[in-house]
Amino acid sequence: MATLGLNCYSSRIRVARRQPAPLPASSLHPLSKPRSFPLSLLPPPATHSGTRRPRLQSPSASVSTTSTAADDEEDLQEEADEEEAVDPTAELRFLDPAVDPGSIREWEVDFCSRPILDDRGKKLWELVVCDRTLSLQFTRFFPNNVINSVTLKDAIASISDMLGVPLPEKIRFFRSQMQTIITRACNELGIKAIPSKRCITLILWLEERYETVYTRHPGFQQGSKPLLALDNPFPMDLPDNLFGEKWAFVQLPYSAVLEEISSFETRYAFGGSLDLDLLGFEMEDKTLVPGLAVASSRAKPLAAWMNGLEVCLVEVDVSRACLILSVGVSTRYIYATYKKNAATTKEAEAWEAAKKACGGLHFLAIQESFDSEDCVGFWLLLDLPPPPV
Structure with missing residues (x-):
C-alpha cells in the first residue's frame, strides 16, 4: 500500500452518537513512511491535467506511437464518416x-x-x-x-x-x-x-x-426532462455497524492510485476499483488524488459491512459540517461530522476542490490504525453528475 499523505489539519473522532472532538495535530500518525501533503499545497484546480470530465474510450481503440498532421486529419475524417453512418x-x-x-x-x-x-x-x-x-x-x-x-x-x-x-x-x-x-x-x-x-x-x-x-434521432425533443430523475434523499444517521473511530482527509499521487488498481484483486478482500484507462483519465503521476481514511480497531468487520453497500461517493456538506456517504441507488448517510470553523471549512472546501480538479476521482480507505502498513478495504470512487436522460 502506498503511503497516504495526511493533511496538516487535525483528525476527528467519530464514536457512535457522540459529538466528535478535535484531536491535536501531535496525535496524528501518518502511515508507514511519514509524508505530509497539506491540501493548501495542492496546485490550483486549473493546473491539474485531469480536470476534464472522464470520457469512455472504445475497447477496440489502439494507441499510436507516432502521428502526423495528415494522419490526424485522416482519423478525424474517418470519425466524421462513422458518425454520419450511425443510424440513431x-x-x-x-x-x-x-x-x-x-x-x-x-x-x-x-x-x-x-x-x-x-x-x-x-x-x-x-x-x-x-x-x-x-x-x-x-x-x-x-x-x-x-x-x-x-x-x-x-x-x-x-x-x-x-x-x-x-x-x-x-x-x-x-x-x-x-x-x-x-x-x-x-x-x-x-x-x-x-x-x-x-x-x-x-x-x-x-x-x-x-x-x-x-x-x-428524428423524434428527438430538445429540452425534454428525464422521466425518472435520480434520487438524492436527505442523509440519514449512520447505522452503528458502520461507525469508525477516526477519520482524516488524505491524498495519494496518481501513480500510487494506479499501483493500487494493478494489484487490486490480489491485495484487497474488500473494496471496489475502476478502469481508469477505459474512463480516459489522463493525469501526471504526481497529481494528488484526494481521499478519506478511516481508522478502526474493528477495521475488518467494518470493511466487510461496507463491502455489501455498493459505495459510490463521499462528499462534504460544508453548510452542515459533515461528510456524506452515498451507497446503493438512493441511500445517503451522515458519515462523519466536524466542528465548524474557518480552518475546517477551508480544509473541506479544498478537499472538494481537489476532487473536482481530478475529474471527480477520489477514494475511501479503511485501516486498523493510521500506523497500519496497509488498508483493509479500498474503494476507488467517482463523483459524476447524473446522465442527461
Whole structure:
C-alpha cells in the first residue's frame, strides 16, 4: 500500500452518537513512511491535467506511437464518416471478439424513457446494456405500452442468445424507480439484481449516446426532462455497524492510485476499483488524488459491512459540517461530522476542490490504525453528475 499523505489539519473522532472532538495535530500518525501533503499545497484546480470530465474510450481503440498532421486529419475524417453512418434508430449489438464471453459475469442495465417521440407522439423507451469494460454493448428501443418485467426478461434472454454470451451472475442498475421491474425480470432468470450507482461505464455511455444518438434521432425533443430523475434523499444517521473511530482527509499521487488498481484483486478482500484507462483519465503521476481514511480497531468487520453497500461517493456538506456517504441507488448517510470553523471549512472546501480538479476521482480507505502498513478495504470512487436522460 502506498503511503497516504495526511493533511496538516487535525483528525476527528467519530464514536457512535457522540459529538466528535478535535484531536491535536501531535496525535496524528501518518502511515508507514511519514509524508505530509497539506491540501493548501495542492496546485490550483486549473493546473491539474485531469480536470476534464472522464470520457469512455472504445475497447477496440489502439494507441499510436507516432502521428502526423495528415494522419490526424485522416482519423478525424474517418470519425466524421462513422458518425454520419450511425443510424440513431437502429439496434446495437456488439461483443468484443477478443474477449472470452464466459468472463463477462456482470452487466449494467438501464431501462428508461428517452427524449424521443415515436409515431404516436409517445416517448420511446430504451434498454441499454453493457459490461464495465464495454466489451458487451446492446441497445433496443421499445414503445411505452410494453414496459414491464416480461418484456425486460425476454430482452435480456435474447441478448444471451444473439451474442452467444451466458446470462450474467449479476445485473447492476442505478434507477430506484425501476427496481421492481428489473428485480422481477432478473429473479425469473436466476440473476442477482443489484441497485447501485457504481454503474460508471453505463452512466458515461448514456451521456455519450445523448450526444451521438438521441440528438440525431428524428423524434428527438430538445429540452425534454428525464422521466425518472435520480434520487438524492436527505442523509440519514449512520447505522452503528458502520461507525469508525477516526477519520482524516488524505491524498495519494496518481501513480500510487494506479499501483493500487494493478494489484487490486490480489491485495484487497474488500473494496471496489475502476478502469481508469477505459474512463480516459489522463493525469501526471504526481497529481494528488484526494481521499478519506478511516481508522478502526474493528477495521475488518467494518470493511466487510461496507463491502455489501455498493459505495459510490463521499462528499462534504460544508453548510452542515459533515461528510456524506452515498451507497446503493438512493441511500445517503451522515458519515462523519466536524466542528465548524474557518480552518475546517477551508480544509473541506479544498478537499472538494481537489476532487473536482481530478475529474471527480477520489477514494475511501479503511485501516486498523493510521500506523497500519496497509488498508483493509479500498474503494476507488467517482463523483459524476447524473446522465442527461
